[in-house]
Amino acid sequence: MKVGIFGLLGCGKSTVFCSLSGIRPADAGRREIVLGTVKVPDPRLDELSRIFRPKKTTPAEMVFADIPGSAEALLDAAAVAQLRTMDVLTLVLRAYQSPFLSEMPDPARDFVRVEEELILADLAVVEKRLERLAKEKTPAAAGEMDLLRLCRAHLEDGRPLRTLSLAEADAARLKAYAPLSQKTLLTLVNTPESAPDRVPEALLAAVTAHAGTAMPLCAPAEADILELAPGERAAFLAELGQHETARDRYLKVAYGALGLMSFFTVGEDECRAWTVRNGTDARRAAGVIHSDIERGFIRAEVVSYADFMEAGGSESRARAAGRYRLEGKDYRVQDGDIIHFRFNV
Numbered sequence: 001m002k003v004g005i006f007g008l009l010g011c012g013k014s015t016v017f018c019s020l021s022g023i024r025p026a027d028a029g030r031r032e033i034v035l036g037t038v039k040v041p042d043p044r045l046d047e048l049s050r051i052f053r054p055k056k057t058t059p060a061e062m063v064f065a066d067i068p069g070s071a072e073a074l075l076d077a078a079a080v081a082q083l084r085t086m087d088v089l090t091l092v093l094r095a096y097q098s099p100f101l102s103e104m105p106d107p108a109r110d111f112v113r114v115e116e117e118l119i120l121a122d123l124a125v126v127e128k129r130l131e132r133l134a135k136e137k138t139p140a141a142a143g144e145m146d147l148l149r150l151c152r153a154h155l156e157d158g159r160p161l162r163t164l165s166l167a168e169a170d171a172a173r174l175k176a177y178a179p180l181s182q183k184t185l186l187t188l189v190n191t192p193e194s195a196p197d198r199v200p201e202a203l204l205a206a207v208t209a210h211a212g213t214a215m216p217l218c219a220p221a222e223a224d225i226l227e228l229a230p231g232e233r234a235a236f237l238a239e240l241g242q243h244e245t246a247r248d249r250y251l252k253v254a255y256g257a258l259g260l261m262s263f264f265t266v267g268e269d270e271c272r273a274w275t276v277r278n279g280t281d282a283r284r285a286a287g288v289i290h291s292d293i294e295r296g297f298i299r300a301e302v303v304s305y306a307d308f309m310e311a312g313g314s315e316s317r318a319r320a321a322g323r324y325r326l327e328g329k330d331y332r333v334q335d336g337d338i339i340h341f342r343f344n345v
């Protein structure tokens with residue numbers, strides 16, 4: 001899962017990147033993208049690892065990308081190109097007074113500005129594609145043109161594609177163009193230390209109307225917290241009136257907004273968490289591990305984490321209690337399933 005952190009010049013993107021990834025990007029004014037990988041904490045995986053004592057424990061990962069701002073445009077072409085490759089867009093909105101910027105902070109205003117840029121970028125793609133399709137004159141092209149005209153009308157109305165309800169097949173077809181305004185949007189309000197956990201009403205209303213999510217954080221303080229030893233973080237957080245880091249809060253919000261869940265594979269060699277979308281079937285889940293396992297899928301042997309723990313974290317007792325199930329390729333994987341795939345290559 002790749003998360004693009006973006007926003008207007010000097011809104012605090014690199015500080016937010018640091019508060020989520022724990023990595024301080026070198027100098028300001030840099031033009032290249034910086035990546036940081038975060039291990040997604042999951043107490044269930046810790047528990048499984050304690051039981052199986054594997055050689056290796058591998059949590060799920062999320063990759064954050066710090067996309068540089070631009071002095072020339074609200075969103076320059078390089079940022080737009082980067083954002084197209086991301087699974088989630090995380091827009092940083094400045095709510096603190098900056099000594100480097102003359103404009104007063106106004107997150108709702110900036111949200112509207114950036115959202116307009118995303119919509120315009122998508123309109124340009126849709127228009128170009130429509131022009132090309134008009135020359136094809138095939139039934140397939142005609143069908144696609146209907147879909148794109150629907151999108152164009154929606155975008156011309158100033159609305160993001162996130163809020164356009166489409167049949168699953170059409171939504172998938174649209175994804176081929178990687179439209180920015182269709183991607184899941186999480187906004188992070190970078191608040192001053194004096195009002196750390198407030199999302200302004202006006203912003204919340206605007207974001208909600210555009211099917212986005214808003215979360216407040218005080219990026220410089222959160223970046224400092226990640227530099228402390230894990231044992232020292234709780235006291236610092238309490239001072240901010242929080243009980244978890246912005247990173248942990250963010251991961252929960254992101255998993256919820258994206259409809260993500262985890263299943264586990266366990267054994268003496270490795271205990272590992274895998275991330276899939278809600279509703280993923282067993283065969284596709286196998287493909288997340290390896291395409292060979294997906295291709296040669298025979299059966300999935302499944303026990304839920306809860307059932308496994310109820311059997312005292314013992315495989316043999318869980319088996320004796322009939323908690324292991326053999327599931328076929330269409331089985332919908334559930335959050336917390338412990339799965340052993342049987343396959344044939």
Ligand SMILES: Nc1nc2c(ncn2[C@@H]2O[C@H](COP(=O)(O)OP(=O)(O)OP(=O)(O)O)[C@@H](O)[C@H]2O)c(=O)[nH]1
Pocket residue numbers: 008009010011012013014015016028029067068069070096097098190191192193218219220
């Ligand atoms: N007071 C205060 N200062 C902040 C906050 N967030 C960032 N800053 C400061 O604002 C300046 C710009 O922050 P950056 O994180 O570099 O902003 P950026 O969006 O990455 O900037 P560009 O990449 O140049 O567009 C730095 O001096 C930060 O220390 C905040 O929440 N409060």
Ligand SMILES: [Mg+2]
Pocket residue numbers: 013014015028029067068069
């Ligand atoms: Mg930066």
